[in-house]
Amino acid sequence: MVLFDHVWKFNLLDVDLHIPKGTVLGVIGSSGSGKTTFLRLASGLLEPYSGHIRICGKDPVRSRKEISEEISVLFANVPVYSDKSTVMEGLLETKSIYGLSDEEFDKNLEHVSEMLSFRSMYGSKPKTLSLGQKRRAELGMAFLRNVSLYIFDEPCIGLDQNGKEAFKKLVYEKKEEGATLLVSSHDMEEIAGIADRILVLDEGKVFFYGSVEELHKRLIPMEVCTVEYSGRCPDISDIEIEKLTIEKNVMKIWYNSNHVSSGEVLERICETTTVESINVRRTGLGEIIKTAEAGRK
Amino acid sequence: MKISPYMAFAKKSFLQKSAYRLEHWMGILNTLIRLVIYVEIYRALYGGRETVDGITMSMVTTNFILSLGLESFFVVNDYYLSSRLYDGSIATEMLLPVSFHGRMLADNLGTAAFKLIFHFVPAMIVACLFIGIQAPAGPVMFGLFILSALLGYGVLWSISFLFQMFSFWLMNVWAVMTIKNVFINVLSGSMIPLWFMPGFMRTLIGFTPFESIYFTPVQIYLGKITGSEIILGFAKQIIWIVALLLLGFMVWQKGQKKIVVQGG
Numbered sequence: 065m066v067l068f069d070h071v072w073k074f075n076l077l078d079v080d081l082h083i084p085k086g087t088v089l090g091v092i093g094s095s096g097s098g099k100t101t102f103l104r105l106a107s108g109l110l111e112p113y114s115g116h117i118r119i120c121g122k123d124p125v126r127s128r129k130e131i132s133e134e135i136s137v138l139f140a141n142v143p144v145y146s147d148k149s150t151v152m153e154g155l156l157e158t159k160s161i162y163g164l165s166d167e168e169f170d171k172n173l174e175h176v177s178e179m180l181s182f183r184s185m186y187g188s189k190p191k192t193l194s195l196g197q198k199r200r201a202e203l204g205m206a207f208l209r210n211v212s213l214y215i216f217d218e219p220c221i222g223l224d225q226n227g228k229e230a231f232k233k234l235v236y237e238k239k240e241e242g243a244t245l246l247v248s249s250h251d252m253e254e255i256a257g258i259a260d261r262i263l264v265l266d267e268g269k270v271f272f273y274g275s276v277e278e279l280h281k282r283l284i285p286m287e288v289c290t291v292e293y294s295g296r297c298p299d300i301s302d303i304e305i306e307k308l309t310i311e312k313n314v315m316k317i318w319y320n321s322n323h324v325s326s327g328e329v330l331e332r333i334c335e336t337t338t339v340e341s342i343n344v345r346r347t348g349l350g351e352i353i354k355t356a357e358a359g360r361k
Numbered sequence: 362m363k364i365s366p367y368m369a370f371a372k373k374s375f376l377q378k379s380a381y382r383l384e385h386w387m388g389i390l391n392t393l394i395r396l397v398i399y400v401e402i403y404r405a406l407y408g409g410r411e412t413v414d415g416i417t418m419s420m421v422t423t424n425f426i427l428s429l430g431l432e433s434f435f436v437v438n439d440y441y442l443s444s445r446l447y448d449g450s451i452a453t454e455m456l457l458p459v460s461f462h463g464r465m466l467a468d469n470l471g472t473a474a475f476k477l478i479f480h481f482v483p484a485m486i487v488a489c490l491f492i493g494i495q496a497p498a499g500p501v502m503f504g505l506f507i508l509s510a511l512l513g514y515g516v517l518w519s520i521s522f523l524f525q526m527f528s529f530w531l532m533n534v535w536a537v538m539t540i541k542n543v544f545i546n547v548l549s550g551s552m553i554p555l556w557f558m559p560g561f562m563r564t565l566i567g568f569t570p571f572e573s574i575y576f577t578p579v580q581i582y583l584g585k586i587t588g589s590e591i592i593l594g595f596a597k598q599i600i601w602i603v604a605l606l607l608l609g610f611m612v613w614q615k616g617q618k619k620i621v622v623q624g625g
Contacts, residue, residue, distance in 0.1 A: 110624055132456050143448055143453070144450075161459055
């Protein structure tokens with residue numbers, strides 16, 4: 065679906081990857097790591113210095129008009145509504161540009177406006193809306209058409225929790241319909257919640273590209289088990305752990321899931337004490353990236 | 362090329378224009394005030410004489426009414442491209458499956474249609490009633506005048522299109538547009554009828570696209586040029602449109618390349 069063949073552009077260095085159809089790709093990395101450049105290249109707004117990019121087998125720059133029917137983009141800080149028009153006028157303009165039928169337009173608009181709760185903004189001009197309201201209306205515009213590739217650069221900026229949930233649901237729906245979605249964000253946990261694959265960019269280089277599972281396994285397969293017990297202190301001395309803390313009746317154990325499974329840890333604890341409550345948590349994606357970056361530097 | 366989106370762009374800009382009523386009335390007032398000032402200046406310069414160098418006062422008045430009338434609805438938005446480059450929405454525009462130039466033209470034509478009906482017509486009625494206009498040289502000449510006026514708009518739009526391309530390399534195109542508009546005002550005959558220009562200046566202006574905007578249609582209306590001169594006038598208008606658009610598209614390609622290579 066999306067192919068980057070040894071692409072160099074600005075600070076992006078030798079990006080070489082293939083994103084299969086129907087994938088939700090989360091693009092993460094610190095500021096200036098090349099996330100926006102990556103998405104702009106994928107949309108055909110930038111041309112690589114060297115290497116090739118193919119979207120559905122076509123060059124996105126040379127076939128921009130052709131593939132524009134097949135992609136929907138939303139970039140941070142790029143207005144999609146004119147300040148002179150109302151939200152509805154902007155939506156109707158999109159309908160006319162892409163030749164959407166009345167039925168398709170009404171059905172899709174009804175659905176996205178319901179999900180993103182922006183119906184009340186139809187008659188408003190973008191400059192009169194708050195950042196969050198504007199973002200809802202912009203996402204509504206981006207999801208209005210059924211296309212095969214959606215590109216979102218920091219789509220959740222300004223959105224409240226409900227808005228973020230609505231965005232996630234829409235992403236799942238589009239994925240179910242077979243679309244490919246590229247989503248960049250600073251919020252790594254947010255990305256981890258929706259993406260099948262993660263692309264971690266670091267100073268323009270591909271630091272990691274693969275599934276969230278692989279990311280955990282390969283980078284820091286750390287898990288944290290928190291146990292509240294009522295009997296004697298659990299004896300886990302024969303288990304290989306990274307770190308252990310005990311505070312009152314709460315024991316916190318950090319261990320490498322590549323070496324020890326959660327099952328083994330839990331079994332041993334239950335054998336040696338009476339457990340009141342137990343919680344196993346994976347290290348957050350943000351923590352993983354931070355730790356990995358720190359380790360590398 | 363799909364036509365319906367362009368009709369929708371034109372319709373939208375037509376309707377948007379109708380929302381600014383005060384601006385609209387001030388526009389009509391502006392046209393009439395300028396008309397009265399120009400006519401009165403020339404009336405004073407004529408000093409009661411009926412003719413100067415073979416040009417009657419009635420011809421001068423007609424020149425101003427037609428030039429300023431056409432100017433009132435010859436709408437070009439000189440900042441269409443620069444505003445999109447400035448706010449970044451050029452990225453959205455570039456990803457649309459419609460022509461950027463077609464969209465710009467449709468937007469301008471929608472506004473022009475509004476101005477034609479609600480600015481040009483009322484201003485002309487007031488001007489004809491209170492100042493007086495010479496009748497056209499004949500029905501055929503009137504038809505040719507309309508055709509030439511349409512081509513005049515084409516020349517004006519093409520000049521603006523070319524000058525807008527400076528936006529790719531300049532942070533602010535206001536100065537460039539102001540210079541362009543001064544040239545258009547002075548050399549197109551809308552401020553000073555070109556009959557009064559010195560011979561060498563007339564020759565020089567003949568080599569520019571400016572006289573094709575307003576002066577050629579006015580000359581045809583008044584019957585000041587006939588036969589082969591009219592054909593030459595039309596040919597010049599068409600050649601200028603083609604040349605300016607070609608040049609504009611060449612620069613557009615360079616500008617677009619700058620965006621995709623340098624990112625803006």
